[in-house]
Amino acid sequence: MFGTSSKIKVEINGNEIELPEGSVLEDAIRLSNAPYRKGTAIGIFIERAGEEVADVSRYTVRTSKGEFRIELQDTPSPSRKIWMSHYAEYSNMPVRWISRDAVAFGSFASEIVPVRGNADHKRFELMFAGGLDPANTHLILVKDKHSAEYGAPEEGTFAKVISGKHVLPDLTKNDRILDIEPVTESAEAGEHICTTDLSTRLENGSRIFTYLEIEIDAEAPEGAEHLFAVTRDGTFHIDAVSSSYISDNRFQGELVTYENFESRSAGSVFVRTVGYGAGKLFIATDDRTSTIMHSVVGHVVRGLELAKMAQEGQKIMVESVPHPIMLLGMSxxxxxxxxxxxxxxxxxxxxxxxxxxxxxxxxxxxxxxxxxxxxxxxxxDPEHLVRVKLYNDLVPKTLEFFRHATGMQYKPVGALAVLMTYDNTYIFKAVEKEADKYKEILPENTPGVKVAAGEIGVTNQAAKRAGMVGVKLEDNDLFGPTGEKFASTNIIGRVIETEKLRNFKDDDIMYIIESSTEDL
Incomplete structure (x- = not known):
């Protein structure tokens, strides 16, 4: 119990709460019911005297359906100058018209010089357009890629929506812009810590950040699945820290489709798609230029301060919007x-x-x-889904191959084709990809005196048939599950429901799902 009635005020994920003096981090999380995952690091900022500095390249636009954030183009243009001089005047501005492809706010007078003719417009661009009358200018947000004549100036667009994109499809003729504010960043002096210690004592005015929220970019459907796979456990691992990013390297070596070329402003989430380091997932903590090697897959819309505080070796909690839809393994x-x-x-x-x-x-x-x-x-049929227990701590490298070969690296359900069956032995081959061509299978967890019935074996690189997968229904003290000598066999786990193997014949597909328990 606390021995005083004095109170302190703290902010947790943007929400202010009041606590008894002497409270610790755990008290704040419990009282506020803040998102938190055990073992993840939490950022705490203790403010001192200072000031806020406006970032004139990014603005928050609040509408009656929610807010979104825009980023101005780097290239100077008349439209960019008009926005920076007059953005505050667009507050309380209604939707004038709306179509499948765009939504227009207005109207108002401007100094734009309209240009005749159709132009191509990309999703989430922002531009001024006045038909042929600058006194009747509209602020147009592009919802979908299309070609049209809006009477925009020669420079076309001047900004792009970088977060809150889900708001645009919800806008109707009854909505309006409520207000627009430049993004501000705290420049005050202060102390910040990033800790997993929930007994850390809090000071009055502490700002606490327990998680990151990432909004997925609709332009990167494949990249989003990569992000979902990397963060499947609800965490982002801080494997590397630089002055402008943090990275999670758990999927380094994965080939990811390049989809979305845009500036990597602070808060951008992007993946390297080529070269050394392909598959690494990054969060920008400072502005970086666009590159053809990094595809932007989303943006941090809450908790970027935590990413800026995080230290190498820590992990932080993440949530995504929308949540991933992965139905495999369900009924x-x-x-x-x-x-x-x-x-x-x-x-x-x-x-x-x-x-x-x-x-x-x-x-x-x-x-x-x-x-x-x-x-x-x-x-x-449930009889064709086999549960397996994998030895994650004993064979990490071989399981990296196995998950690639079966598709379990990205999905909870894997697939193996039955190549042949003989003498209570089942031999399988990869369905998803021939991962042995780019994943090493060095000897790892080779058997001692015998192989137990139901254990799963993978032929390692000591034999010609590296990459083969096998299971025996009986104990064997001479050969591994794939028929190879023990020295050429890596034991990666065991089938929990061995009786289901008798349902399969040559050329059948066996689907597998990993279980964390053996008592099923």
């Missing part, structure tokens, strides 16, 4: 309930029973599913 019944909540129609394919386990979804990406508001799911 039809479970998936349909979940999709009903987000207004997505489900189409069944394959095994049709309510208990069918889902092994594929089409579209495969979250962005694709939400865009179409429809997903086709393929289910299989």
């Amino acid at each position: 039809y019944e479970e998936a349909e309930k979940e999709m009903e909540l987000v207004g997505v129609e489900v189409v069944r394919e394959g095994y049709m029973g309510d208990d069918g386990f889902i092994v594929t979804q089409d579209p495969a990406t979250t962005i694709g599913i939400l865009k179409e508001a429809r997903v086709t799911l393929k289910g299989v």
